[in-house]
Amino acid sequence: MAGTVRFFALILIACRVLLTDASFQPALVLDMAEILLENYCFPENLVGMQEAIQQAISSGEILHISDRKTLAGVLTAGVQGALNDPRLTVSYEPNYTPITPPALQSLPTEQLIRLIRNTVKLEVMDNNVGYLRIDRIIGQETVAKLGQLLHDNIWKKVAHTSAMIFDLRFSTAGEISGVPYIVSYFSDSDPLLHIDTIYERPTNTTMALWTIPNLLGERYGKRKELIVLISKRTMGAAEAVAYILKHLKRAIIVGERSAGGSVKVEKLRVGDSGFYITVPVARSVNPVTGQSWEVTGVSPSVIPDAIVLAEDAVERAHEIIAFHKDILDLVQEAGDLLEKHYTVPEVAAKVSRLLQSKLTEGLYRSVVDYESLASQLTADLQETSGDHRLHIFNCDIEPESLHNIPKIPSPEEVGFIIDALFKVEVLSGNIGYLRFDMMEDIKVLGAIGTQLIKVVWNKLVNTDTLIIDMRYNTGGYSTAIPLLCTYFFDAQPLKHLYTIFDHSKTNVTKVMTLPEVLGQRYGSQKDIYILTSHITGSAAEAFTRTMKELKRATVIGEPTIGGAISSGTYQIGNSILYASIPNQAVLSAVTGKAWSVSGVEPHIAAQASDALNVAQKIISSKRQKKKIREI
Structure with a gap:
């Protein structure tokens, strides 16, 4: 009822704004409402209409408009806005005389043939591609009358092509009853397919449209290539064909968005007045989508798979x-x-x-x-x-990851790399803070090792506790993980970190800590906290998971991304397509099972932005408890 109340509210507001002259009778609105209740194809949207009208009339709010064409415009705006249907229009035409064109099938055969010749064009193009253009979709009775002629002069000439371009860009008229015939020629005979359902409001009847079991001549079938061209002029039955073939996944739609038509509209006189209301009296419901190819709100209905200007659609x-x-x-x-x-x-x-x-x-x-x-x-x-x-x-250009060769920095570049990748600070309470945003290759670390120890590591190695910030580290090379882990374990015995199974090479590698490293170790006793976020991934994630599984660090923050320790990049054929494929499985040193792809769950969950504060609070609390125990 809310929509109908809004409908009449809009009419009343518009009336108040436009004119205040008097002569309009409320009976006109009542008659219009009765037409909508009996004929509009979405009766569920009209619940409460009569009550809303009576309330509006009883309140005395309906104002009178003397200019009939102005009133028609006001009523049109009101009904379209309330029911969100641009097909509903009200007009004032006191001299209107309905003209019913003769049924197409009743025309003489010669006239029908001329009409079809003017609305159908066909051609067999290069590479055995058929081109069929239909500007008017004829109904089932006309098809029955001209079936053999249509087959012999049109369909037979394109049925044996290996692909078809079906052009509906200029199809602005047609009959819905012809839709099953067209769809059937592009389907197999078995099973029959439910392709559409038509509900007609005046008779309150529903008709299901199905593909047809028996057709003249050979079907095109559902395997061969089919491209349907549409434009902003494509309307009505042609839209139904394009929409059905698209959602049956039988055709690719190319061109512009369609016009947005209707199954059936009627122009009905409002009472004994000179006012007429145009009403969509039937609607389509697609069995695949549960929706319609018809206009919805102000949006056209059939959206192409490939959107191009209509004139470029054939190319x-x-x-x-x-x-x-x-x-x-x-x-x-x-x-x-x-x-x-x-x-x-x-x-x-x-x-x-x-x-x-x-x-x-x-x-x-x-x-x-x-x-x-x-x-x-x-x-x-x-x-x-x-x-x-x-x-x-x-990727139009060959990706660098295809080769994945680390660049060894020049002496001039070493300082820049360290400054870019590492941030170091000693926080209050002799807490070390190390943030690094990329996992470099072991060869690169070897090249910058001496300066890295001097500029970064020596500032942290004598701290009491260390916070390692991996929140901004999306990964990099896994080759350096054993080196990094080694600094946080004792020299002997060597620690088993994880095992790598390489599917491409079919070999297994047991990854251990290293017997020797540059500089001093942090050792295995002091506390370490690792901060994570939802973007922590790849090698950074592997380092975090290793330290967690070996109970060498407390992880604080968000679950990590679940990335691969190693992914290979492979070109697909000679194309511009590439596949990124995890090519190494990592087996836990603790359980022997493959690491999950779901990421590392932190010991202590926290927003990434708050993880550092949480770590500091935990460290402070732990120290306080230690002091109390010592007392």
Whole structure:
């Protein structure tokens, strides 16, 4: 009822603003409301309308407007705004005479043939691509009358093409009853498909539209390439065809957003006046989406998969058809790379089979370029494997990660690198604070080691407690993890940190602390706190997890990202697509099981922004308790 009250409120406000002359009778609104209640295709939106009208009339708020065309505009604005339906219009046409055009099927055969010739164009283009343009979709009775002629002169000439461009850019009229015929030619005969449901309000009846079991001639089927072109002029039955084929995942839609039409509208006289209201009397409900191809609010209904200007749509369709010829090899190559390199072979095989299955079923049909293919592949890989680290991306320039060779800094660059990566401070109470934002390669650390010990480590090694801040460290090289961990354990015995299984090389490496390091060790007794955030990942996360599992540090902050200690970057064929695949499984030194991809859970949960304060409070509290025990 809220919508209808708003409807009449809008009318009353507009009336008050525009005119205050008197002669309009409230009966007009009552008659208009009765028409809507009996004919509008969304009756559920009109609940409470009569009560709202009576309240408005009884309150005396309805003002009188003498200018009928002005009143028609006010009523139109009110009803459209209240029901959010731009198809509802009110007009004042005292001399209007309804004209009912003759039914198409009743026209002489010769006239029908001329009409079809003027509204259908066809061509077999290069590479056996069919082009079929239909500017008016004819209904089932006309199809029955001209079926053999349509087949012999139109369909037969394009049915054997290997791909088709179906052009509906100029289709502005048509009959809904013809939609099942078109959809059926682009579907298999079995099973029959429920493609639409039409509800008609005046008769309160519902009709389900299904594909047709028997057709003249050969079907195009559901396997061959189909591109449907639409424009901002595409309306009505053509929109229904495009919407249905899109959501059956049978066709790619290319062009502009469609006009936004209706199944059926009627222009109905309001009482005995010269006012008429145009009302959508039927609506469509798609069985796949539960929604309609019709206009919704002020938005057009059919949105293309590839949005281009209407005049560029044919060229774009040819590009997509050419691109699709490569998809088979690209998807197969992605699956092969996964099976060759991914750390969990049984999962890799499962995902590879799924990609092949989706490809066979045509579920990559909506892909229109490398970017959309990368997005679809990534979603499928991650959903099936449960591993968010699997990623496909497109890159016009060969990514540096493909080679992953660390750059050894020059002597002049050493100081800059240390300043950029490390922040050091001794806090009150002789608490060391070390923040570093990237895990460098072991060779780089070797090159800067002497100066790093002098500028960074010597300031911290004699502190009583150390806070290591990894909140801003998204990862880097894992080769330096053993070196970093070594500083926090005793020289003997060597400590088993974790074990690496490399699927690509099929070898196992046991990672241990190092027997010797530059400078002094921090040792195994003093407390260490590691701060984390939701972006702490890759090698930084592996360092944190190792220190936590070996009970050498207390972790404070947010769960980490769940990244891979090592991911390889592999080119997919000769394309601009690349796969980032975790190629090493890390086995816990404590449990012997593979590390989870869900990230490191902190010992003490805290917002990343508050983690340092929390650590300092814990350190202070621990010292206070120690003093009390000593007393």
